[in-house]
Amino acid sequence: MPETHHINSPSRLYRRYHCPGSVHLEKDRPDPGGEYAEKGHLLHKAVWLPKEEWPGLSDLTSSDIQTLEIATGCLEKLNVSEWHVETPLKLVGKFFEIATEGTPDGWGVNADGIIELVDFKFGWIEVSEPAENLQLAAYACMLKQAHPEVEMIRAHIIQPNLAPVLRSYTFRRFERLEQRIFDIIAQADKAEPDDLQPGDWCRYCRASTCCPAIQKLSTSLQERTEMGLVEVTPENAYALEQKRKIVQKALDTLKDEIKQVVQENGGEVGEPGAGLKFKTTKGSRYISDVQAAYHTVQSLYTVEEFLRFCSMDFTRFHQDCVNRLVENGKVKTKKQAESALDHALPIMYGKGREMLQEWKQKE
Numbered sequence: 001m002p003e004t005h006h007i008n009s010p011s012r013l014y015r016r017y018h019c020p021g022s023v024h025l026e027k028d029r030p031d032p033g034g035e036y037a038e039k040g041h042l043l044h045k046a047v048w049l050p051k052e053e054w055p056g057l058s059d060l061t062s063s064d065i066q067t068l069e070i071a072t073g074c075l076e077k078l079n080v081s082e083w084h085v086e087t088p089l090k091l092v093g094k095f096f097e098i099a100t101e102g103t104p105d106g107w108g109v110n111a112d113g114i115i116e117l118v119d120f121k122f123g124w125i126e127v128s129e130p131a132e133n134l135q136l137a138a139y140a141c142m143l144k145q146a147h148p149e150v151e152m153i154r155a156h157i158i159q160p161n162l163a164p165v166l167r168s169y170t171f172r173r174f175e176r177l178e179q180r181i182f183d184i185i186a187q188a189d190k191a192e193p194d195d196l197q198p199g200d201w202c203r204y205c206r207a208s209t210c211c212p213a214i215q216k217l218s219t220s221l222q223e224r225t226e227m228g229l230v231e232v233t234p235e236n237a238y239a240l241e242q243k244r245k246i247v248q249k250a251l252d253t254l255k256d257e258i259k260q261v262v263q264e265n266g267g268e269v270g271e272p273g274a275g276l277k278f279k280t281t282k283g284s285r286y287i288s289d290v291q292a293a294y295h296t297v298q299s300l301y302t303v304e305e306f307l308r309f310c311s312m313d314f315t316r317f318h319q320d321c322v323n324r325l326v327e328n329g330k331v332k333t334k335k336q337a338e339s340a341l342d343h344a345l346p347i348m349y350g351k352g353r354e355m356l357q358e359w360k361q362k363e
Helices: 010-018 022-026 035-046 050-056 064-075 134-146 174-190 212-226 237-264 288-298 303-307 314-327 334-346 352-362
Strands: 089-092 100-104 107-108 115-120 154-160 164-172
Touching: 010 022, 010 100, 010 134, 010 212, 050 064, 064 115, 064 154, 064 314, 089 134, 089 164, 100 134, 100 174, 115 134, 134 154, 134 164, 134 174, 164 212, 212 237, 288 303, 314 334
Parallel strands: 115 154
Antiparallel strands: 089 100, 107 115, 154 164
């Protein structure tokens, strides 16, 4: 499959720095897909649309709408009248070669003449700080080359599902930034194919399902577990969990690839009647727009009766409450917000009913 992104695109520089040999494995391989990737593409598209057009996007849930409202609220704070959305940019080397190229989510000039660069992260995994983010640094250098008159560029990571939602950094020393990026790319270009190192940078690697380093790590964990050579202790628990996450992500990616091949081949592959099948059954379906569902059947149910059929995503609801407490100025920090929820909403937790009963007894 042909490349859709530069092999050393800004989003891959973090991986190239820690795992130089990954450049060999990722060549000519497609980007990992899956449900979360599709949702991310949808939100990146919708965030730049007028709000009145959001309801027309059928795959957006009410929770997605809330996420977009938080994201667009951050954009409004930057005071940019015209945004350049997903504009292709290039970083040119000393010999006029294209070192890397990519498309930032958006950039624009504010009322004070300063370039504001934004990168949306709609997932639940916190990314590195803007000052340490190689992807943002590369985009800033690209903008500096395209607009040599600017002296500084303000970069922002907007992550609506986490607090703080908006994190910012001002880039100024562009020559040093450029040299660092050139050095990382040069290191990858000279790397041997076996110069591989598993880590959190494997998360979006195209080659995670065929990476020898991850396969070796997986085999090592399996052998140690089966032979009883690993006793999980407070000292090794963190390291083992990081290894498990790497292997699990590779397995999840493999599952998505298998599912895609099955769907592309009519829903079944292998021996007739005994092959792989992927189909939606009644038991696996869910209602994404609960409000619309209620309006459809409100003549048959009271609100209390209808709510008995509704389940709540605990993690998403809890994080949204934390974000709202911080955004609305009710508390100053995420830790304070979580503490407030522990006392105000005990029923949310596994032992909530027992806690509530204890409180009533104390009263």
